[in-house]
């Protein structure tokens with residue numbers, strides 16, 4: 001029992017260590033090696049362009065329901081026109097980046113872990129290494145760069161679509177006065193709220209790419225190994241996003257607003 | 260001495276695969292490693308190129324202990340090797356031409372035309388012209404193996420490792436590959452190290468045979484001598500006589 005626990009803790013620490021090594025190796029590669037732009041563009045297409053429909057739908061649905069629910073509560077205290085402000089700040093600094101990142105994890109992180117995992121079990125990673133190519137240079141870096149570029153852009157799109165959709169619901173459906181809705185929204189949304197969201201998205205993008213690549217590259221044998229690597233990548237990345245989001249909120253709010 | 264393996268041990272969990280293997284290979288030799296299936300031949304081969312690191316012992320290539328080097332420092336040494344994997348290990352997202360030209364493409368100082376010409380030449384060498392734009396999934400196992408061979412020789416390595424180059428091929432294709440391995444060895448002046456069960460093929464492609472048994476090199480000698488050896492373990496293997504152990 002105690003032995004088992006110790007083994008599990010050891011395993012977790014070793015895993016954390018080798019994940020750290022991967023992150024360091026990635027930074028080293030970025031510093032000293034020229035990335036292959038063609039691979040980067042291919043990944044950017046996959047991560048950025050092809051995730052749009054998913055992320056935009058998520059953004060719109062979230063904006064709409066957030067608006068409706070906020071309105072139902074605020075209406076009781078006759079603060080209808082403040083609804084826009086809550087939706088906007090919520091979308092910019094929390095819901096936009098977190099939900100976009102979770103959708104990216106499901107779509108992109110899972111695919112990356114499965115792809116690299118399959119390459120690992122079919123010895124393609126070993127083949128790559130014998131062909132004098134570092135797997136981090138060739139596989140991780142293009143994916144990492146694509147994620148940190150695409151995540152903030154997709155998040156920005158999700159926020160914009162979410163806010164527009166909320167206005168549609170709030171003004172069009174629930175009958176909030178449009179001018180006040182927009183005025184309050186703009187008045188209470190600080191530029192730092194937007195920046196907070198984009199910084200978070202950048203960090204979440206890095207988390208998704210690194211965890212997915214790590215799980216893929218360390219995949220165990222067989223089809224079962226690939227399945228497990230994929231699941232673990234999605235779970236680990238999602239949890240990391242949610243937990244780090246809390247600390248990022250505290251840190252960035254203190255940084256920008258001194259609270 | 261080009262390659263020197265000294266007392267290498269390697270275990271996977273409780274499974275001790277290599278138990279003190281030692282061997283020495285000079286530049287320009289043609290070697291075959293034989294041994295029982297599951298005996299650790301592929302594992303041994305992977306140690307020579309640094310894909311696996313020994314638990315104990317050393318692997319020297321050109322005097323450098325590669326077990327000590329980081330993955331990045333190993334890359335220039337790996338460039339001196341070509342390796343054919345047992346399952347070919349082609350990149351399935353790429354076409355045959357992209358697979359074969361991979362190293363040349365990565366080196367960035369060859370022109371597209373030059374790469375295409377060398378890829379074509381390598382594919383002709385393995386008797387597979389005209390399949391450049393196919394994907395690996397469209398090929399048969401034997402064709403994949405030959406593409407893997409083309410990928411390993413196209414960038415003119417000094418040392419080529421073949422993991423079961425003829426397994427899964429029909430006798431004629433196997434004969435073609437054997438001749439090709441011999442030709443690559445004599446024309447390109449490479450050091451050739453192959454793992455195989457196929458003794459007929461071993462006869463064609465090697466001058467010296469090493470036999471791996473129970474995680475150690477049990478026999479080591481000129482091809483003809485090993486094939487006629489009276490040592491019970493070697494002769495049982497050569498004549499396919501089952502033994503009590505394992």
Ligand SMILES: Nc1ncnc2c1ncn2[C@@H]1O[C@H](COP(=O)(O)OP(=O)(O)OP(=O)(O)O)[C@@H](O)[C@H]1O
Nearest residue numbers: 271274276294295296297298299300301302303345
């Ligand atoms: N990644 C691994 N993890 C755990 N055990 C492994 C791994 N790779 C190989 N083994 C074990 O090591 C032993 C030797 O494997 P290896 O592939 O070297 O055999 P081989 O001599 O090449 O056999 P064959 O002729 O069938 O290819 C086997 O028992 C195998 O189960």
Ligand SMILES: [Mg+2]
Nearest residue numbers: 300301345422
């Ligand atoms: Mg093998």
